[in-house]
Amino acid sequence: MNRPSNFMPTPDQDVLDVKPLRTLAPMFPAPLGVNTFNQSTSPPLIFVTPAGQFQGGFGDWNNSVAKSFFAFGSKDAGVGKAHTFGDQNADDGKAATFGDQNTDDGKAATFGDKDASGSQNTAIGDQDCAGGQPAAHWSSDVSANANGPIDTTPITVYRATQPNVISLDDDDDDDENYVANQTSASGRKIKRPSRLSRYNMNDGLGSDSSNSTKTKRPKASHKKASADNELTMVPPSGDPREIVEAVLMTFEALRRRHLQMDEAQETSKRADLKAGAIMMASNLRANNTGKRIGVVPGVEIGDIFYFRMELCVIGLHAPSMAGIDYMVAKFGDEDDSVAICIVAAGGYDNNDDDTDVLVYSGSGGNSKNNEERHDQKLERGNLALERSLSRKNVIRVVRGYKDPGCLTGKVYIYDGLYRIHESWKEKTKNGIICFKYKLLREPGQPDGVAIWKMSQKWVENPTTRGNVLHPDLSFGAENLPVFLVNDVDNDKAPQHFTYITQVKHSKPLSSMNPLKGCRCLSVCLPGDANCCCAQRNGGNLPYSSSGLLVCRKPMVYECGESCQCSFNCRNKVTQKGVRIHFEVFKTGNRGWGLRSWDPIRAGSFLCEYVGEVIDDAKCDLNSHEDDYMFQTLCPGEKTLKWNYGPELIGEQSTNISPDTFEPLPIKLSAKKLGNISRFMNHSCAPNVFWQPVQFDYEDDRHPHIMFFALKHIPPMTELTYDYGDIGTDSSGVPRAKNCLCGSSNCRGFFI
DNA sequence: GCAACTTCAGCTCG
């Protein structure tokens, strides 16, 4: 892949560059073809818009006038770089003109000029409320209609559990038996020994073997914890989507916490398996009432996953390893074992351009250990695929791709329903006979992988993105360009504002106490009891080695300037700035919004809420008019329960309930000065949350407000957070707006 | 490249 080297560097890739990011030109060069607007000469820019191709980018983008208008320099380092959009001075109007090769409607293209046509667009930015159905996401119902005549009744070869899709063990005995299984002495009903028992959270791995009598005892607290949380876990609505999301969120929380512990103890790094085993043992799963053909409730086309175990716990694809999931289903009077879901691992070179066709290789035949390769056999999964060809049942397809954000990782994308149209045998390069199945995507389904492919193409070559109004709203101030696009109407720009990357404080920074730093050499290590930064965070580093936030908490303390550790310390995450390809886009009915070209993992840092710090007194006067005011109001349950995991393994919950939630005094206005965060809309079913972070100044009342991903977010999905509930703001008169998010638990209004 | 690990199907046994 021709991925630019600047693409979401992982910690391993972090260059040994200690320049403070926010005050200098982009640390990572922008992709070729994008003018970074720094002092160096820029390559010719070719953009393609629906209106046709034009050179030189956006109007006078490349010329010296533009450059001087967007003059850079370190002189404004105090507040980071500030670049004014659509300067209000008439003189600069020309320089601010963009997005149009002609001059005839230059006025309309004038960026954010308050007098230009753009001003009609009053409903912009974060005053608006995002839909619960993100742009790249559709309800499963759509694809359900495309199923065709599948009237088979799945025979459950599965033990049927409670009809409740997510069911915690309501039978305490089960867990007891599960533990009792270690001795096999109880004589009572014994749950099949999960290999969870081999995961001892403290001892690491049992060195051998599959012999269950040698297995170690899982943490005893496990049982109690799962019972305690029964009520907090089940989403009140019973909505399948909510349940799936709750299960995935729990899995992730558990996984992150286990990884954190593993990293501290340098033990096994298979936190995914541990989390999965706990979920299985506690019956914390979705859609576990039996396998099924076709749509899985609560799983939507385009959903992304990072571990096979995730597919498992939501009932999308049961086998933890195998690529073919199958079941016995009824066809008329006959039973047949047919394939129901496949995971195309992406190891084969399919015709990648046609996302509606998939040639899938049968399973087996690979040499493992000492065995030799052999021809594939028509049995199990392969046989089921063959039966599916004749039975013509739909098959769910999950496609695996290399994770662009992680060198070694993989992303799985649910791509909806396919049907097998053809099968044949083929001799592979290795000389073995292998089965091939040609699947065609059922028509009428929303795009899944197609969107992924498209946005990946944009990342590699941004000039392929159409409808671009501006190639970088940040004018080079962010690590990566922020595109401004409009696919829906003629609006040319949001209302005027000035792009800054650091919060503007009302009082001089020198009056604030610097945060005390640690003395760790090189990097802070997890498990180092002497690291005062870890201590400040409660004994653990708040981020995993890949930079994901482990837990939401009242405050996260990163290492800062006064620490002795290096730039590469894993406890420096948010201060390094944006690592995601964002675009500000025009939504259908909620003004402008924010979304990403990259897939985003739950726990990833997105961006900071940047604006002017507003004094309390001043705020009361202004808050009515300021739609860009950020306040730490109590968010909804989804956000508050992001940390569900720790309780499951008997640790103290770090959750905050609405009753105990206390807002911080900080108030930030991004009306005049701001960054991408000001475009994030509200949703009662958000995919982003805010988290207070400190790394430079010691001030619990005025920390940085950082945004993190609440769940995995597919590319091109609108990013939204919960603006907070009404009535929690004690100062001033709260304004309630009608909420349009449309989520099943929409509160109907927001601040 | 290797070691370590999972879930479930499919079987046997009582």
Next chain:
DNA sequence: CCGAGCTGAAGTTG
């Protein structure tokens, strides 16, 4: 016939 319990097969992940 049913459920418990065992084994083998599948590939993922670090």
